[in-house]
Amino acid sequence: MKKQLIIRKFFSLLLPIFVVSVFSFSLLHLIPGDPARYILGDFATPQQLAQLRHQLGLDRPLYVQYISWMVKLAHGDFGTSLVANVPVSELIKGRLSFTLKLTGTAWILAWIFGISFGIISATKKHSLIDYGITTLAVFFMSMPYFWLGLMLMLIFGVKLGILPISGPGTWKNLILPAFTLGLPQIAVIARLTRANMLDVLEKDYITTAKAKGLPDTLVIYKHALRNAMIPLITYMFLQIPWLFGGAVVTETVFAWPGMGSLLITAIFQRDYPVVQAIVLIIGTLTVIANFLADITYTIIDPRIRAMG
Amino acid sequence: MVESNVNMKKVRSESTWYLTWLRFKRNKLALVGLGIIIVIVLIAIFAPVLAPYSPDEQHLKDRLQPPSSKYLFGTDEFGRDLFSRVLYGSRTALLVGIVVVAISATIGVTLGLISGYFGGWVDEIIMRTVDIVWSFPALILALAIVVILGPGLINAMIAIALVGWASYARVVRAETLSVKEELFVEAARSIGESDLRILVSYIFPNVLSSILVLITYNIPSAIITASSLSFLGLGAQPPSPDWGLTIATARRYLTLAPWYSIFPGLAIMLTVLGFNFVGDGLRDAVQPERVG
Amino acid sequence: MGVILKIEDLYVDFKTERGLVKAIDGVTLEVKEGEVLALIGETGCGKSTISKAIMRLLPKNATVRGKIIYKGKNLLELPESEMRKIRGKEIGMIFQDPLTSLNPVFTVSNQMEEMFKIHKLPTRKSIFEEIVNLLKIVRIPDAESRAKSYPFELSGGMRQRVMVAMMLSSNPSLLIADEPTTALDVTIQAQIMNLMLELKRNFNTTILLITHNPGVVAEIADRVAVMYAGQIVEVAPVKEVFDNPLHPYTRSLMRALPKGHKTERELENILGRVPNLLTPPPGCRFHPRCPFADERCTGGKPEIKEVEPGHFVACYKVGGTRNE
Numbered sequence: 001m002k003k004q005l006i007i008r009k010f011f012s013l014l015l016p017i018f019v020v021s022v023f024s025f026s027l028l029h030l031i032p033g034d035p036a037r038y039i040l041g042d043f044a045t046p047q048q049l050a051q052l053r054h055q056l057g058l059d060r061p062l063y064v065q066y067i068s069w070m071v072k073l074a075h076g077d078f079g080t081s082l083v084a085n086v087p088v089s090e091l092i093k094g095r096l097s098f099t100l101k102l103t104g105t106a107w108i109l110a111w112i113f114g115i116s117f118g119i120i121s122a123t124k125k126h127s128l129i130d131y132g133i134t135t136l137a138v139f140f141m142s143m144p145y146f147w148l149g150l151m152l153m154l155i156f157g158v159k160l161g162i163l164p165i166s167g168p169g170t171w172k173n174l175i176l177p178a179f180t181l182g183l184p185q186i187a188v189i190a191r192l193t194r195a196n197m198l199d200v201l202e203k204d205y206i207t208t209a210k211a212k213g214l215p216d217t218l219v220i221y222k223h224a225l226r227n228a229m230i231p232l233i234t235y236m237f238l239q240i241p242w243l244f245g246g247a248v249v250t251e252t253v254f255a256w257p258g259m260g261s262l263l264i265t266a267i268f269q270r271d272y273p274v275v276q277a278i279v280l281i282i283g284t285l286t287v288i289a290n291f292l293a294d295i296t297y298t299i300i301d302p303r304i305r306a307m308g
Numbered sequence: 309m310v311e312s313n314v315n316m317k318k319v320r321s322e323s324t325w326y327l328t329w330l331r332f333k334r335n336k337l338a339l340v341g342l343g344i345i346i347v348i349v350l351i352a353i354f355a356p357v358l359a360p361y362s363p364d365e366q367h368l369k370d371r372l373q374p375p376s377s378k379y380l381f382g383t384d385e386f387g388r389d390l391f392s393r394v395l396y397g398s399r400t401a402l403l404v405g406i407v408v409v410a411i412s413a414t415i416g417v418t419l420g421l422i423s424g425y426f427g428g429w430v431d432e433i434i435m436r437t438v439d440i441v442w443s444f445p446a447l448i449l450a451l452a453i454v455v456i457l458g459p460g461l462i463n464a465m466i467a468i469a470l471v472g473w474a475s476y477a478r479v480v481r482a483e484t485l486s487v488k489e490e491l492f493v494e495a496a497r498s499i500g501e502s503d504l505r506i507l508v509s510y511i512f513p514n515v516l517s518s519i520l521v522l523i524t525y526n527i528p529s530a531i532i533t534a535s536s537l538s539f540l541g542l543g544a545q546p547p548s549p550d551w552g553l554t555i556a557t558a559r560r561y562l563t564l565a566p567w568y569s570i571f572p573g574l575a576i577m578l579t580v581l582g583f584n585f586v587g588d589g590l591r592d593a594v595q596p597e598r599v600g
Numbered sequence: 601m602g603v604i605l606k607i608e609d610l611y612v613d614f615k616t617e618r619g620l621v622k623a624i625d626g627v628t629l630e631v632k633e634g635e636v637l638a639l640i641g642e643t644g645c646g647k648s649t650i651s652k653a654i655m656r657l658l659p660k661n662a663t664v665r666g667k668i669i670y671k672g673k674n675l676l677e678l679p680e681s682e683m684r685k686i687r688g689k690e691i692g693m694i695f696q697d698p699l700t701s702l703n704p705v706f707t708v709s710n711q712m713e714e715m716f717k718i719h720k721l722p723t724r725k726s727i728f729e730e731i732v733n734l735l736k737i738v739r740i741p742d743a744e745s746r747a748k749s750y751p752f753e754l755s756g757g758m759r760q761r762v763m764v765a766m767m768l769s770s771n772p773s774l775l776i777a778d779e780p781t782t783a784l785d786v787t788i789q790a791q792i793m794n795l796m797l798e799l800k801r802n803f804n805t806t807i808l809l810i811t812h813n814p815g816v817v818a819e820i821a822d823r824v825a826v827m828y829a830g831q832i833v834e835v836a837p838v839k840e841v842f843d844n845p846l847h848p849y850t851r852s853l854m855r856a857l858p859k860g861h862k863t864e865r866e867l868e869n870i871l872g873r874v875p876n877l878l879t880p881p882p883g884c885r886f887h888p889r890c891p892f893a894d895e896r897c898t899g900g901k902p903e904i905k906e907v908e909p910g911h912f913v914a915c916y917k918v919g920g921t922r923n924e
Contacts, residue, residue, distance in 0.1 A: 016440045030456045142580040144532045146539045147573035158563050204700040210657055213688030226705050245445025249536050279452050290443050
């Protein structure tokens with residue numbers, strides 16, 4: 001693949017990252033009225049207000065504030081939490097691994113089960129199992145995460161009592177949140193896989209593969225699946241930011257100490273440096289996921305790879 | 309001659325609508341979905357007639373009662389009738405759907421038409437913004453906007469609308485690009501129609517079917533995001549019978565009163581399911597070549 | 601010459617939303633060892649359905665009745681695992697559109713390699729060298745690098761050569777070529793046809809050529825079977841079909857060919873509408889378009905019978921009481 005293409009695409013990252021940084025930066029400044037008073041409430045003394053304004057740098061011109069914010073960011077300094085009074089970076093560091101564990105597990109579950117169900121559904125088109133999978137898929141896609149989480153909790157935690165219902169702990173504590181986050185994604189991927197497989201199975205080259213005497217497994221898993229996966233590859237990455245979005249609700253439901261539940265706490269405590277940092281992280285992640293989707297798509301499809 | 313060409317196109321698009329309806333009608337799930345939506349709209353309109361109690365009426369002696377003939381869905385911690393509250397909750401859900409769609413479709417369609425019709429740097433700027441907004445997780449972007457605007461149902465709706473316009477812009481732009489090359493647009497331009505008139509009366513009617521499909525998908529996703537914000541405490545505020553908010557409270561009584569969480573959630577699911585069925589049916593009916 | 605493939609009383613129906621399509625209606629046909637038999641007919645007459653029925657590659661909504669006997673075995677009764685050993689190994693198949701019949705995401709050698717691995721073909725050298733050798737046989741220049749190419753990097757003619765090479769790798773006894781040149785332009789068409797002729801001579805491969813192009817037939821076929829609306833109407837040596845066509849349909853086909861320019865003209869749309877196979881006309885399916893039809897033709901289906909040695913016709917008006 002052409003190096004220039006990657007370099008060009010890499011530079012196209014800069015603008016969206018700039019936009020994301022400006023957006024996160026302005027979260028504090030777009031608050032109507034005085035942010036310091038909004039954060040501290042109506043009973044704050046003038047000294048307290050002045051001190052907070054100084055701490056947040058609100059007493060300096062906007063562009064200076066932005067540049068100094070960015071310079072600090074470049075050094076890994078996300079500011080200081082107004083509530084916990086510790087560096088935001090440390091606060092997030094402790095939470096990030098939990099979020100990654102949750103989203104990572106959900107991501108793996110989504111692809112393993114999603115693709116499998118999609119293939120089963122497509123190869124047994126219009127069978128009872130196909131109808132079962134497609135119907136369940138629509139149901140799971142129609143549930144909000146928080147309710148799905150509560151229902152799983154109710155069934156497996158409360159009624160059957162086989163899984164812990166909240167908090168961190170052993171790997172068992174991860175099962176319910178991971179499935180809460182994963183099930184709707186399994187449904188989406190199964191539907192996409194099914195549709196793409198059905199599309200590909202009609203192609204002439206599949207008839208060729210069968211005419212060559214290849215067994216069904218090779219026809220389906222090599223010739224059809226590879227082609228059916230190409231449009232799905234972008235989704236592998238595009239889905240990551242959405243998983244982080246879902247994690248906010250899921251973590252709150254299961255009291256999972258990740259970045260998402262931190263974000264919600266920070267919003268209620270008006271802890272702006274923390275909110276800004278998390279929005280910035282997820283925003284940057286979104287931009288990078290888009291970039292990776294674009295690049296991988298180029299790598300995986302020889303036709304596009306050649307066009308460069 | 310040119311006029312008659314233009315008119316022919318318009319007539320044809322009317323019969324296209326009829327054909328779309330015929331194809332839609334054949335899809336059983338889509339009809340089920342349509343049925344669900346109609347029932348929910350009727351419930352929202354006639355909630356005062358259908359509800360056995362006022363949604364705010366407290367029966368302090370009957371707190372957290374399981375479902376019975378007196379309280380079909382049971383009661384909450386104030387002894388309020390959950391059946392009545394779930395019925396009233398449909399009003400919030402549909403309000404969210406309508407308001408969000410109205411705002412995001414207006415913004416998205418306008419920007420999409422402009423982007424596709426004029427092209428150039430305007431297109432570039434709009435589409436770059438769309439790329440970012442579109443791929444950003446909707447809930448987090450909405451959360452960030454709620455942080456600025458403050459919590460509350462109206463602010464939540466505005467936030468969701470400010471996230472949702474991107475998919476309209478993207479689709480409308482793509483369709484505009486192809487429609488503007490068609491002969492009847494050329495013809496309109498050659499008889500000196502203004503850009504605005506061409507956009508409004510020639511291009512817009514031809515992208516309408518895609519917009520309709522987007523709307524039927526946008527409504528359920530708006531309802532889900534809004535209920536999530538309410539669940540997190542940043543959307544509808546007590547004593548609203550909003551489904552998401554109800555579940556947020558019900559969560560505390562999950563072991564004691566599971567019905568409290570189950571029914572409002574079922575209501576959300578059914579509503580969303582109805583719109584998704586209609587959306588799928590409409591998509592297949594509008595683009596028949598995609599049906600596999 | 602022995603008979604390598606015998607189709608007996610074959611019926612194929614497709615269940616569709618609009619009803620049952622009776623695509624093949626009682627076809628009986630023999631393919632002799634070492635010959636090129638051309639199956640000719642208009643688009644939609646069912647010739648491709650026959651080829652797919654032989655390979656058992658029809659979609660699930662098709663029901664097949666009758667017998668397809670290949671080297672003494674009825675293919676329609678073979679278990680799927682046995683059938684897979686026939687496909688590609690015993691019977692090769694080349695398709696109409698070389699642009700879509702190779703998998704876009706695998707290289708040429710990767711797709712050809714499968715034949716060697718699945719059918720455990722004997723190799724004297726490495727599989728890759730065998731592949732390069734095969735590509736050389738079908739006259740692909742720069743075969744080593746072409747083997748490593750993806751299909752989209754090759755022209756249509758090149759891709760059809762790859763298909764031929766691939767199907768040739770197992771040295772099949774029967775090659776079904778389903779409109780192998782239709783999607784190619786005229787000069788490439790001739791090259792591919794010559795290539796197939798050459799292969800037939802060198803490898804003694806039997807070829808069932810399916811086409812709607814009488815020009816192609818004249819160039820390459822030994823015998824011709826004419827198909828109309830799911831039925832075989834005439835089978836004869838190639839010279840007979842062109843010089844002495846007996847069935848009214850064949851005759852109108854041949855009349856439609858301008859003299860001396862047989863290669864260029866195609867049959868489509870010459871004769872008006874092909875009948876709707878949802879509700880095919882009763883009796884002889886050609887009778888609504890036949891100038892000689894009488895009440896007998898609308899009654900029962902005419903049996904195919906040998907009217908002259910090696911010349912079979914299914915028509916009440918031909919044989920015994922030849923009029924005109």
